[in-house]
Amino acid sequence: MVGKNLSIIVGGGDSKRHDGYVKAFKKRVHEHVNPGQKILGQQRMLTACRADGTEFPCIIGIKMVSNNTRVAGYIRDMSSVVSNEKKRVTKEMMNSNNNDVLLRVVDDHAFDAIIACNDHGIIQKVNDAALEEFGYDKKDELVGEDLSVLIHSITTKQLKESHGEQRVVSLTKKDGSEFQSIVASKKIKGTNDMFVSYVRNIDDLKSSFKFD
Numbered sequence: 001m002v003g004k005n006l007s008i009i010v011g012g013g014d015s016k017r018h019d020g021y022v023k024a025f026k027k028r029v030h031e032h033v034n035p036g037q038k039i040l041g042q043q044r045m046l047t048a049c050r051a052d053g054t055e056f057p058c059i060i061g062i063k064m065v066s067n068n069t070r071v072a073g074y075i076r077d078m079s080s081v082v083s084n085e086k087k088r089v090t091k092e093m094m095n096s097n098n099n100d101v102l103l104r105v106v107d108d109h110a111f112d113a114i115i116a117c118n119d120h121g122i123i124q125k126v127n128d129a130a131l132e133e134f135g136y137d138k139k140d141e142l143v144g145e146d147l148s149v150l151i152h153s154i155t156t157k158q159l160k161e162s163h164g165e166q167r168v169v170s171l172t173k174k175d176g177s178e179f180q181s182i183v184a185s186k187k188i189k190g191t192n193d194m195f196v197s198y199v200r201n202i203d204d205l206k207s208s209f210k211f212d
Contacts, residue, residue, distance in 0.1 A: 008049070009049055011049035044059070045058070045078065046060050047168065056078075057077075057078045057079060059075070060075050105196050106196065108127045110129055113126070113134070114127045114198055115130055116195070118194055119193035120156070121148065121156030122146060123142050124143065125143065130199070133201060135174040136174050150172060151169065151172075151183065153169045159183070159185040159195065164184055164185070164186045167183055179203045180202055181199050181200055181202060185197040
């Protein structure tokens with residue numbers, strides 16, 4: 001690993017963008033702009049890549065070391081923690097009858113944020129948990145919008161064809177802030193090519209894994 005570009009351990013499709021992140025950071029250091037204001041001391045849920053190409057979810061914390069001349073990243077494997085959350089999401093998806101109509105699928109009493117879209121990714125219905133999670137006041141603010149306003153790190157086509165596969169992705173709130181969540185999508189039988197996405201915020205998991 002020594003001497004290799006750090007991008008070799010970056011997964012989730014971010015490896016190609018990694019060099020750009022590093023260049024931007026170096027520029028801030030050179031211009032004496034507080035380079036770590038947005039990233040130092042914070043933790044993010046990301047995807048890392050092993051030597052064999054397999055990927056795993058992790059929390060990464062970044063610090064300046066050696067009298068602020070170097071950057072150190074601290075990585076903690078979150079595979080087991082995320083796996084437990086995924087099992088809970090799967091259980092709730094299995095409890096939802098595939099033949100339920102749209103009104104029953106998008107349950108306002110559900111713990112998770114639920115978003116139903118048509119075949120083109122246009123939001124048709126959201127539940128109350130989705131409003132709270134994404135910081136919107138009224139459902140009308142989201143209905144009719146493209147799903148990409150909330151989920152932009154994965155395409156509508158990928159979601160539709162995921163068959164319930166769960167991914168850890170970054171989502172965007174109304175105020176522009178981002179948070180990490182497990183997202184699982186499936187087609188809704190009994191409707192015209194509609195699909196529903198279940199969103200579970202896992203940012204709270206990071207609070208239990210603080211780096212000193």
